[in-house]
Amino acid sequence: MILERRGITLTRNVLNAINTARKAFEIESFPGDFFERLMMGNYIDKYKLLLFKEDIDKLSGFIGYGVDGFAVICVNYKRPVGHQNFTLAHEVGHWFLHKGKSISDDDKVLGYTSDSIEKEANEFAGELLYPEECLVRDFHYAIQQDLFIVRNRAQLGSYVDQLCHKYYLSFEMVLRKLLYRNRQGKQYGTVRKEIEKSLGGKIAESFDKNFYVPNGNLPQYRKLMKPYEDLQKKVDILVQQGKIGKATGESIKIRNGVKID
Numbered sequence: 001m002i003l004e005r006r007g008i009t010l011t012r013n014v015l016n017a018i019n020t021a022r023k024a025f026e027i028e029s030f031p032g033d034f035f036e037r038l039m040m041g042n043y044i045d046k047y048k049l050l051l052f053k054e055d056i057d058k059l060s061g062f063i064g065y066g067v068d069g070f071a072v073i074c075v076n077y078k079r080p081v082g083h084q085n086f087t088l089a090h091e092v093g094h095w096f097l098h099k100g101k102s103i104s105d106d107d108k109v110l111g112y113t114s115d116s117i118e119k120e121a122n123e124f125a126g127e128l129l130y131p132e133e134c135l136v137r138d139f140h141y142a143i144q145q146d147l148f149i150v151r152n153r154a155q156l157g158s159y160v161d162q163l164c165h166k167y168y169l170s171f172e173m174v175l176r177k178l179l180y181r182n183r184q185g186k187q188y189g190t191v192r193k194e195i196e197k198s199l200g201g202k203i204a205e206s207f208d209k210n211f212y213v214p215n216g217n218l219p220q221y222r223k224l225m226k227p228y229e230d231l232q233k234k235v236d237i238l239v240q241q242g243k244i245g246k247a248t249g250e251s252i253k254i255r256n257g258v259k260i261d
Helices: 012-024 034-039 043-047 081-097 116-129 132-144 150-167 171-181 185-199 226-240 246-255
Strands: 003-005 008-010 049-054 059-065 071-076 103-106
Touching: 008 012, 012 081, 012 116, 034 043, 034 049, 034 081, 043 049, 043 226, 049 081, 049 226, 059 081, 071 081, 081 103, 081 116, 081 171, 103 116, 132 150, 132 171, 150 171, 150 185, 171 185
Parallel strands: 049 071
Antiparallel strands: 003 008, 059 071, 059 103
């Protein structure tokens, strides 16, 4: 089976990976905030996944593998919310499609790339976060409301912003998807400028700035502490059981970024 999307063809391999991921993470339609969905349960033991948020400079994220089959995914928290969410889905795509292969991804890779492995991960992430059936429904609503007419650019901008918050995606990604569906894919730059002109300012200035611009005062733009807390608990149990000494336990914590009181 091959799913045809406007400009994208999803192969059986990618579709199978998406369906497997939806079943594993109990996603009925779309995950929304993918981080929040993972945090709902004990994902570390359930999925054998260690998920970190760190400042990793020019990288958007990476995936690697540790002992006992654990996957390690790290996402750069100094990126907007939508970018972080897509990065997480992209790395999970590598996990389901290219398991065992450690991969580092910069911002460019998460856009348009000719690399076959990265294209698969992007297609996985795009369909997982914003399924075709949702895109078709949203596009039909936009058509019914005449949102693609030039005089309605401000309304189109507001609609795209709503969808960004619904699916936890960037403004660019949602707008591009709608425009491609409307056979206006090459007009993205022009349409975005017209939207901002109608709104009287940049997207981040017109809507929820914290969604589009990293703000270190908010939890979504900080380290994810759960993996460190989990590591500390596991090490403490080993010390209590006498399997490792206290000094060894503290050394393990320090090497892995856990603060010692």
